[in-house]
Amino acid sequence: MLWFVPVLLLLLIVTLYPTLFVVWMSFQKTRYYDLLGFVGLANYLSALTSRAFWETTYTSLVYMAGSLVLSLGLGVVAALALNALGRSGVVLRVLTLVPWTLSMAVVGTIWLWLFNPAYGPISYTMREVGLSPGLMLGDPDLALWLVILVTSWWSFPYSMVIVTAAIQSIPRELYEAVSIDGGNWRAKLRYVTWPHLIPTLGSTALTLGILYLTLITLLIVLTGGGPLGATTTLSFEVFRGTVQAIDIGPTAVWSIAILLANIGLGVLYMRLTGRVTG
Amino acid sequence: MMPMRAGNASLYNRGMLLVLAALVVGSALGPMLWAISTSLKNEVNAVSAVPSLIPSPATLSNYLSVFRHKTFGIELLNSIVYAAGAVAIALAVGIPAGYVASRYAFPGKRTIMLIILATSMVPGVALLVPTFYLLDHLGLLNNRFVLIVILASRIAPQTVWFMQNFIDAVPVEIDEAAHIDGASRWQTLTKLVLPLIRPGIAAVAVIGAITTWNDYITIAVFAPETTKRTLQVALVNQVFDAVGISWSFTMAFAIVASLPVILMFLLVQKWFIAGLTAGAVKG
């Protein structure tokens, strides 16, 4: 149909063509941004055999897993608590959702200030209770965990909203049936709420996993990938490779790794939610 | 009834619940309150050894400095132009596609919808290197229109799907009645269908505008020139300038850069939430 042409043109030119182009780039010998000819799988071999690639992949996985656990956990607790409040919970839920609407640049900036080792309220509180705040985001052992904390603060409201929708879609009769059978709220949580939440948690985890995998700006602002590469994820490395432009062949390979992982998670999501368009 | 209140609605449980809810809301809003507090302090108080939440004396001077800052005007304008332009393009291409997707069956439609789905799975980060290369070779870096088109392509797939869903909700008999009344396909869309889904269009526009407004990477990588910057890029650049940074000014700047987004969100929060949950909950 003719009416599909504009959107297809847009997506073919701006998304699909560069996607194919990055595949082509990955088979090229490069120096800076110059393509110097076909080299087969050389870039792939060097990437897949480099320590940096696997260390970065490991960091990405830790970052994704940690953020997922914290975001989903907080999301479930927040959803249950605010949902149980009834009417007043609706307003509180909207307020709680505000961090999710903020840009990663703003979130990063705010937390950079909160984590400020000299003047931030967090380091101050730690000193007051007798802990040494150290360098906070400047501490290679701590930085990744703090970044996970910030990521979760920003994204747990999303989990909360999805989980709330799932809870509210549970038929009330099921809870009434448990009541009649003599179950308390613990039984309801265990036998009604929880089983209904599992599939939703799965799909939410995939959505957020994709987001964490491809997230860059927060890392740029909070740590710049440091200290000592402690928070350098695959996506951050692709960003650095793009702007530093020392040798973009390997960067193209890294890009493709992210692309494939992203498509894998996306297809899994489609399978899980049974959502197929067409 | 709600899971936790049901059955054993003792005062103790209710009390625990309120504490828990307060913790949730507090942890979400606390950092933002701290940012607001800092933005209202003068530069000296902002970095006092004993931080306090209540600014004393409170001052609006940081906000004045933000508005008076020499590049603030162009950055604000860029943010607005990029967001409005991207949303306009996304709607312009997304509405006709969504209409056809909702109303017509034809061979190849499934393929087209799969292409749109596939492009939505390509992350922006994977496109950084090839897009930069291509724009560089075409001399199109730092081009406002190119930026707008790239941003529009990011929100185009979701725009098509949302439009398809909204138009699905309009009875097809309305279209048929219009055809018999003599309306062309275009008239049916513009005179009948679009007025009926106006709230939906507003919601899609706002969600797209928020996404675009919040973007940093696209602008920062493809438009390094300072005159092409947005508020988000300017904010991050302040942070990079670690030595000269004034935290109270930066917080004021961050808040100003966020206000349009928060206002838009509050305006369409119902739709915003509906948009987040669409398809995410498996019944």
Add this chain to the structure above:
Amino acid sequence: MASVSFKGVQKAFGTTKVIHDVGFDIHDGEFVVLVGPSGCGKSTLLRMLAGLEEIDAGTIAIDGKIVNDTESKDRDIAMVFQSYALYPHMTVRDNMAFSLKLRNADASFIAERVANAAKILNLDPYLGRFPRELSGGQRQRVAMGRAIVRDPKVFLFDEPLSNLDAKLRVAMRAEIKALHQRLKTTTVYVTHDQVEAMTMADRIVVMRDGVVEQIGEPLELYDRPRNLFVAQFIGSPAMNVVDGRLRGAGVGTVVETLDGVRWPVLREPAAAAGLDVSYGVRPEHLAVVERGSADSVAGEVIVVEPTGAETELLVRIGTSEINVTSHGRAKIGPGDPIALRVAPDSVHLFDQKSGSRIADGQGM
């Protein structure tokens, strides 16, 4: 005003054929009702006439002109939908004026047409309202008004009354009929309700599984249904049908069922004794009589349903359950023995294998 003609019309959705070779003519000014159970193809046929569905084979002509490749808007038709399909964001006036505006008619002409339609349909007080502010019956009238202002060659109605409650349906039925008598516009009306068809139509087209079963005036269909399907579809309560074998000859012919009941035919059928037939008689053609009366069958009452003017009885005769509509009130209860007499000239015989009507022999 115009005639409509279907010739060899066919339609399939995917591999499912929904219209098989349909052909019939509608005369100028006629009110024709397409009726049949759901899925019989009546709505599809109407939508093909409206130009909302492609015609796979055959032709449809309006006023002698084949319209297969003519767009809806150029067919000069107007349609009233089951859901009314009023434009929700337009007032009643704008709803009615929309088609004329699209045709760039001038304002005074539009105003005159809308005012005229509003007067006919008693919509004057509602012209400034939006559809959501109207009752079901009023919306229905606006939908008709939208059709009237066009002054089209043909009116199409697609189950227009099925969203109304029973009482309003009867009132609107009369209103639509009166409107047709006033405007004399050729009308094609689709319904699944045979009562609607009987009360409104000049001629009825009965359809089943994409095939026209019979076309005729309402009483013709009632009196001489061409096959078992039409016999049981037209009339309420439905015709009683029992299967048996023709025995005897001439006016004394009977149909004997397997359980030994002998049903009187009361005329000479154009079929030989020994043929397996279906014997049909309408509930209103059975009268309660003394046991042992001539031409009667005996049985036992199962259910008595008084409706006021009439009494519906369910009677067991042999192993068959037979509906009887009896005028007045029966002093009779479940379990009572009963005898029923078949009214003369009211028996329908159908070939058991083909289901088609067996004509009368000479004489009657």
